[in-house]
Amino acid sequence: MKLSDVPIRRKLTIVMMLTSLVALVLTAGAFTAYEFVSFRKNSLQSAQTIAQITAAQTSAAVDFDDERTAHDILAKLHAEPAILQAAVYDRSGKLLAHHPADSPASNFPISEEPGSHFEASALRIFTPVELDNRVIGSLYMKWDLRPAYGRFRLYGLMVFCVLLGSSAVALVLSHWLQDRISRPILELAATARSISFKRDYLVRAKKFGNDELGSLTDGFNHMLTQIHQRDAALHENQEKLQHALETAERAADAVRALNGELEQRVERRTAELQSANRELEAFTYSVSHDLRSPLRHIDAFAQILEEEHEKQLSAEGKRCVSRIRGGVQNMGNLVDDLLNLSRVGRAELQKELVPLSPVVEEALADLRTETKDRVIEWSIAPLPAAYCDRGLVKQIFVNLISNSVKYTRPRLRAVIEIGSISIDGGNGFFVRDNGVGFNMKYVAKLFGVFQRLHRPEEFEGTGVGLATVQRIVHLHGGRIWAEAELDKGATFYFTLGQASLPEKMS
């Protein structure tokens, strides 16, 4: 088990115990070591003192080689039971006397250089025996250290007991102290756990004091209050959202239902429209064929009458035939124009980038029969390109220019101007003439089908041309309007929607 996984209670205890134990063990160890060292030092010192005194006492005996005296002196050492052995040697190292006297001489070591050293349970000392600062022999002494070591062991035991006692006290203290720290934390943890299980944000953690843990608890409780508020708000929002979702779902269902219905309706309408379109096409076809045929017949027979039966006809008869043929001509034009208008209405735009100047030239070429016997001063500016249906836009120019040619007929010097202007940030085009013009109060009628502002005797026409032009312009998303003054002239402006936007191209 890792330390980080140990419960905080035990962790605190472990930490406190470890610190106090380390301190105690270090202290006790230091004391014991110090005691041990000073004990050895003291033992050595006292042993050496006694050895030196004994050596001094035996110096005379050694000098005179008096074994008895030496023996007597050594025998007095009996009073000190710690002295296990003692021996005196002369200068040559011969054993002079020894203690205890009954111990065989072989038990004693040979004389050594002065010094001392500790054995397992004893201290051996060699001291020089001196007389008048001359070394005349040596003294050997062996001290029993066991009683001393026994005392030292007792000391160690006492230290250990103190260690144990202190540890016990530290344990109790740490237990008591850790409780002070861990209880608020544990309480906090328990509260948090219970909240996370029960989701009851009204529970509050108990506060145990005003320390950091107290502020932590306060913070925690404050957080709970906020969470509670947020939770309530969230809940409310959730309900609202749920409600909104349900509403939206219902709306979506309704929309889906409506869509389905709409789709069906669109399908139905499309089918109707397609059938209407087919009918219209059939109608157009029959108008083109069936209506034109009788006209052709009337005209043809009138012509035969005129050419091959001229002699049988009176002057009035001839006039009548001529009127018949005029009427047929008019109706033929009318049928053509109407068919054209309906074709334009049904046309699918084939848009491309079209340079308009060549289109105007083509339109003028188409109108050559109308212009060949006239004096017309043309003023044609270079036109930009436009994104449009070439054929239909040519028809715009044909119709507008043909109108200008027609309504300038009374002028000795007709002036017709074609150009472009900037309108609505795009290109607009205009056709201007100095013809008979019209009164602006009738401008609204200008683009209506069959609407005419002149009597047929003045200017022939079907009243379909401008309606066709307007339809083409609207198909392109553009607009058309006119400015005119009676007897001064007229100007027709048009745009081609997005088609006539940027790009100047002459």
Added chain:
Amino acid sequence: MSEPIEILLVEDNPNDLELTLHALEKHNVANKIHVVRDGEEALDFLFCRGAFSHRTFESPPKVVLLDLKLPKIDGLEILRAVKSDPRTKAVPIVVMTSSKQQRDLVESYNCGVNSYIQKPINFTEFQEVIRQLGYYWLAINQSPPPSAFKQP
């Protein structure tokens, strides 16, 4: 019927018929014309059956003037039938119609029509067209040889 038929005129409308014949008479080809009044009759003539079973595929008219709008079987169907049969596909067919329908024009050429003429409204122009037509198909144009009309 000693003289071979040079023009088969397929026309249902009596006015158109009279005007066409009037124009053709002016140019002296009226006696070499055979007139049929509906699609069925036209097919019988061209495929030598029914009332025309005495006719042979080897002596077809030099040109067929075909109206598109016809009772029973319309002009495009006749065109399709004639141009898809090896015995008749070499017969020159000129569609003459008052229709301005783009699709008729396209469909006629797709079926292999030899010429497509829209009848002018103006009778003078119409007469001129008929004159040129007669001149071209009867005098200028080299007709296909009999071997072009293979028996199946």
